[in-house]
Amino acid sequence: MDLQILLELGNIGAGHAATSLSEILQQPVSIDVPKIDSLPTHMIPKFYNKHDCPTTALYTQLRGESRCDILLLLEVNEAAKIATMMTTAASPEEVDPAMGASAIEEMSNILVGSFLGAVSDFTSVKLVPTPPQHVVDSFDAIIDNFLVKQSLVSDETVVFETQFKRGEGTASCLLMMFPSKELQHALIEKSRQWIGNESTKADKPETICPSESTVNISNCTKL
Amino acid sequence: MQPELLASPCPVVQAQAVPTMEEIRVEMADMKVSRRPVEFITSVGSCVAICMHDSISKCGGLAHIMLPNSSMTIHDSLPYKYADTAVPALAEVLRKFGEGKIQLSAKITGGANMFRNLDNSLNIGARNVEAVKEALTVNGIRLLAEDVGGAHGRRVAFNVVTGIVLIQSLSGETKRL
Numbered sequence: 001m002d003l004q005i006l007l008e009l010g011n012i013g014a015g016h017a018a019t020s021l022s023e024i025l026q027q028p029v030s031i032d033v034p035k036i037d038s039l040p041t042h043m044i045p046k047f048y049n050k051h052d053c054p055t056t057a058l059y060t061q062l063r064g065e066s067r068c069d070i071l072l073l074l075e076v077n078e079a080a081k082i083a084t085m086m087t088t089a090a091s092p093e094e095v096d097p098a099m100g101a102s103a104i105e106e107m108s109n110i111l112v113g114s115f116l117g118a119v120s121d122f123t124s125v126k127l128v129p130t131p132p133q134h135v136v137d138s139f140d141a142i143i144d145n146f147l148v149k150q151s152l153v154s155d156e157t158v159v160f161e162t163q164f165k166r167g168e169g170t171a172s173c174l175l176m177m178f179p180s181k182e183l184q185h186a187l188i189e190k191s192r193q194w195i196g197n198e199s200t201k202a203d204k205p206e207t208i209c210p211s212e213s214t215v216n217i218s219n220c221t222k223l
Numbered sequence: 224m225q226p227e228l229l230a231s232p233c234p235v236v237q238a239q240a241v242p243t244m245e246e247i248r249v250e251m252a253d254m255k256v257s258r259r260p261v262e263f264i265t266s267v268g269s270c271v272a273i274c275m276h277d278s279i280s281k282c283g284g285l286a287h288i289m290l291p292n293s294s295m296t297i298h299d300s301l302p303y304k305y306a307d308t309a310v311p312a313l314a315e316v317l318r319k320f321g322e323g324k325i326q327l328s329a330k331i332t333g334g335a336n337m338f339r340n341l342d343n344s345l346n347i348g349a350r351n352v353e354a355v356k357e358a359l360t361v362n363g364i365r366l367l368a369e370d371v372g373g374a375h376g377r378r379v380a381f382n383v384v385t386g387i388v389l390i391q392s393l394s395g396e397t398k399r400l
Contacts, residue, residue, distance in 0.1 A: 148270060
């Protein structure tokens with residue numbers, strides 16, 4: 001999959017989401033996707049190095065002409081910052097927990113909906129989101145469920161690193177995309193057509209592929 | 224192998240084990256074995272952590288498996304990713320360390336299903352647990368204890384000297400196997 005195109009789609013989706021959020025909050029909100037990572041599925045926990053970090057996860061299924069799972073991940077303190085941005089609270093401590101959870105789910109609906117809109121427009125594949133499932137647990141344990149399923153379908157996983165800004169406040173989150181094989185093919189096909197139609201090709205995207213650190217028996221015995 | 228002392232920018236749940244013991248993290252689809260007094264750490268959701276111990280030589284190893292069966296993906300060269308290949312691999316290293324006289328046993332944890340609708344038909348967590356148990360039986364390794372299933376993540380700390388496995392969830396609940 002061409003990462004540059006995915007990064008563009010990510011930023012288009014983020015832009016639409018920011019517009020929606022700005023309207024809701026009556027304040028300028030910006031959402032950027034400065035970076036996209038594509039790496040071997042089983043390397044993701046090591047790469048992000050968050051392990052036991054308490055994490056808020058929102059899982060949305062996209063269904064319709066194809067399938068895609070979307071996972072939004074935020075450290076709980078980043079989630080609190082976003083909840084503060086979304087409510088009238090002055091600081092994370094003042095956010096009512098139920099209100100905060102609802103605010104995060106709403107943000108997820110807007111962001112995923114906008115992202116999915118960009119993907120659907122690009123691929124012409126119609127997808128509809130289900131309401132998100134909201135889970136709080138450790139980072140590795142959460143992504144483990146998805147990476148296991150993903151490893152049956154693909155050796156690689158794509159992750160969008162996303163930044164929210166409202167006034168002086170910033171918060172970050174990760175969006176992981178798990179498209180079905182059919183949707184992957186649609187993305188690759190459309191990318192090829194799009195690149196074929198463009199006279200100039202964009203610079204190579206930033207791709208981070210950490211080197212394999214497969215442990216073999218001889219490494220083990222050195223311990 | 225260098226111990227992993229990686230700084231984390233956010234709060235980390237600390238195990239209540241012997242505080243001076245060196246902690247070594249075992250990543251997904253990875254396996255580590257030691258004859259030094261260390262504590263192996265890993266975090267599992269639907270994956271299963273296999274903690275294998277030799278009570279005679281006081282060596283131990285932890286394998287973090289993702290899938291039941293190596294035939295599920297054709298092009299893979301990661302033996303510690305699968306229950307059926309990781310169990311004999313762990314046993315093999317411990318046999319070498321033990322130099323003949325060994326008494327192997329295992330404790331397992333993980334295999335949760337944290338997201339409803341994610342893979343109800345596949346139920347990878349439960350299948351991982353079954354596959355690990357089968358692999359242990361086939362390889363003649365006694366299963367001493369297990370903490371599996373449920374809907375929450377687990378932080379696992381395996382003390383290779385005592386063979387004790389400490390399991391913590393984010394809610395603070397602790398189990399000792």
